Amino acid sequence: MDISRLDIHNSDTPELCKSCEVRHKGMCGALNGMELTLLSKHTRQVSQPAGEELVGESTDIDAYDNIMRGVVKLSKTLEDGRQQIVGLQFAPDLVGRLYASESPMTAEAASDVDVCRVPRRILERLIDGNPELRKRLMDQSLRELDEARDWMVTLGRKTASEKVASLLLLIATHLDPDAEGERRVFDLPVSRLDIADYLGLTIETVSRQLSKLKGEKVISITANRHIEVLNFTKLRVRAG
Amino acid sequence: MDISRLDIHNSDTPELCKSCEVRHKGMCGALNGMELTLLSKHTRQVSQPAGEELVGESTDIDAYDNIMRGVVKLSKTLEDGRQQIVGLQFAPDLVGRLYASESPMTAEAASDVDVCRVPRRILERLIDGNPELRKRLMDQSLRELDEARDWMVTLGRKTASEKVASLLLLIATHLDPDAEGERRVFDLPVSRLDIADYLGLTIETVSRQLSKLKGEKVISITANRHIEVLNFTKLRVRAG
DNA sequence: CATTCCACTTGATCTTGATCAAGGAATGGC
DNA sequence: GCCATTCCTTGATCAAGATCAAGTGGAATG
Numbered sequence: 055m056d057i058s059r060l061d062i063h064n065s066d067t068p069e070l071c072k073s074c075e076v077r078h079k080g081m082c083g084a085l086n087g088m089e090l091t092l093l094s095k096h097t098r099q100v101s102q103p104a105g106e107e108l109v110g111e112s113t114d115i116d117a118y119d120n121i122m123r124g125v126v127k128l129s130k131t132l133e134d135g136r137q138q139i140v141g142l143q144f145a146p147d148l149v150g151r152l153y154a155s156e157s158p159m160t161a162e163a164a165s166d167v168d169v170c171r172v173p174r175r176i177l178e179r180l181i182d183g184n185p186e187l188r189k190r191l192m193d194q195s196l197r198e199l200d201e202a203r204d205w206m207v208t209l210g211r212k213t214a215s216e217k218v219a220s221l222l223l224l225i226a227t228h229l230d231p232d233a234e235g236e237r238r239v240f241d242l243p244v245s246r247l248d249i250a251d252y253l254g255l256t257i258e259t260v261s262r263q264l265s266k267l268k269g270e271k272v273i274s275i276t277a278n279r280h281i282e283v284l285n286f287t288k289l290r291v292r293a294g
Numbered sequence: 295m296d297i298s299r300l301d302i303h304n305s306d307t308p309e310l311c312k313s314c315e316v317r318h319k320g321m322c323g324a325l326n327g328m329e330l331t332l333l334s335k336h337t338r339q340v341s342q343p344a345g346e347e348l349v350g351e352s353t354d355i356d357a358y359d360n361i362m363r364g365v366v367k368l369s370k371t372l373e374d375g376r377q378q379i380v381g382l383q384f385a386p387d388l389v390g391r392l393y394a395s396e397s398p399m400t401a402e403a404a405s406d407v408d409v410c411r412v413p414r415r416i417l418e419r420l421i422d423g424n425p426e427l428r429k430r431l432m433d434q435s436l437r438e439l440d441e442a443r444d445w446m447v448t449l450g451r452k453t454a455s456e457k458v459a460s461l462l463l464l465i466a467t468h469l470d471p472d473a474e475g476e477r478r479v480f481d482l483p484v485s486r487l488d489i490a491d492y493l494g495l496t497i498e499t500v501s502r503q504l505s506k507l508k509g510e511k512v513i514s515i516t517a518n519r520h521i522e523v524l525n526f527t528k529l530r531v532r533a534g
Numbered sequence: 535c536a537t538t539c540c541a542c543t544t545g546a547t548c549t550t551g552a553t554c555a556a557g558g559a560a561t562g563g564c
Numbered sequence: 565g566c567c568a569t570t571c572c573t574t575g576a577t578c579a580a581g582a583t584c585a586a587g588t589g590g591a592a593t594g
Contacts (some may be wrong), residue, residue: 097372126444132452137451138447138451151436192435195439199435202446206370206442206449207378210378210449210491210493211494226505235544245541245542246542256582258544261542278541278542294372294373294374404555453550483570499552501573502551517560518571
């Protein structure tokens with residue numbers, strides 16, 4: 055891999071980097087706002103439609119994907135096909151297990167996704183030379199660890215009803231972060247099967263719990279995926 | 295906090311640091327083998343009997359504990375008392391959420407534990423100045439993240455029987471790492487209740503599954519806590 | 535417009551693991 | 565050694581959620 059053309063410096067015009075306006079020249083997402091521009095032919099923007107795989111379980115990692123738009127789901131599968139979603143990632147997260155040559159899980163576009171793809175060696179080199187980037191990635195890793203452990207409580211100790219409420223709460227927080235008061239509006243980025251696989255339930259149970267929340271006027275659902283939270287306080291109480 | 299006396303350097307005699315032979319002067323565990331000696335009155339060795347709390351959930355973090363001997367359990371509790379163990383830590387792990395002022399969970403001595411306690415500010419300063427230590431802690435965090443996600447699969451998608459086998463496997467790996475062939479011997483560092491809280495089960499179910507494994511001659515149990523694995527291959531198959 | 539397909543919902547029944555209840559075995563104090 | 569206490573096991577019953585089985589509705593296709 056040719057990294058001789060790699061040029062890392064604090065950009066005088068970091069605005070160029072925002073939202074990847076300068077494609078193939080700027081790194082965005084988590085790496086944005088760093089006032090850092092990576093001028094390299096290696097970095098490029100990639101769009102994936104929902105359902106498309108970014109990295110497969112137990113496959114070689116040769117690049118990291120910085121999410122700019124959309125939702126990525128991380129999952130693990132047992133030999134007999136049972137699946138567990140172990141995390142959702144949103145912009146501006148970086149997708150990919152740092153410092154591993156093999157991915158411990160599958161990363162898949164849940165919704166349509168735009169990412170900025172950085173070759174592995176390049177990012178690892180960037181990290182070494184850039185304390186702020188290093189700190190940022192350390193923070194993301196530690197935050198993901200906190201989230202994974204929070205979710206272990208949900209998986210191990212909550213009822214089906216609490217699990218579903220917890221997931222709605224999680225998604226609402228990410229997809230409608232600025233909302234105030236009782237109302238939240240968003241589109242579920244995942245299918246009922248994905249929800250079930252995230253919560254350790256079956257699709258039938260998920261469906262029943264959503265119907266129950268609908269019947270109790272905590273949420274309203276239109277077109278299967280469009281959720282309107284009517285009573286956020288109640289939803290939080292349900293989540294335990 | 296007085297850190298003026300802090301002196302960090304690569305030790306010429308790292309042997310002094312092994313197993314904390316020089317107490318109050320050396321950092322051990324994860325920090326051992328770093329050929330690094332921290333000469334500071336702030337670092338000290340602490341022994342905690344089983345059951346004693348090291349850090350409470352939502353309490354201020356003012357020190358990190360480097361495990362030198364024993365097993366530490368990390369847990370989270372819901373308001374109504376339901377508990378989930380979100381991780382076990384063994385020597386030479388570092389206990390404590392890096393870069394947070396408040397602990398997201400309880401850390402408790404599962405067995406009798408010896409730790410090397412380092413004040414928070416001191417360790418954070420050490421990290422800044424020491425790339426190898428930084429890498430080591432990053433690796434630990436990423437490994438813990440992998441483990442948490444593996445456990446999410448166990449919690450969400452495995453049966454009671456598979457869960458219990460998975461835990462025995464996990465503990466055997468840590469407490470009898472050098473064993474070869476089919477036999478493994480160790481003492482459970484945790485009670486049945488802890489096992490249940492780690493697996494998202496009840497003590498009754500755990501007890502029944504252990505009895506089943508005993509009946510099938512996969513393990514033998516003496517004095518409640520002493521486990522002898524008779525057929526490691528079978529145990530691995532059971533773990534799914 | 536009819537048809538197919540897919541994602542989701544709803545109902546009936548079954549199973550796994552929880553709960554309730556009792557008793558047994560190890561541990562600590564005196 | 566004896567007692568109390570705590571931890572663990574085992575049995576009987578119950579219920580949450582899984583499984584099995586039909587639908588429903590919306591979007592895509594011809």
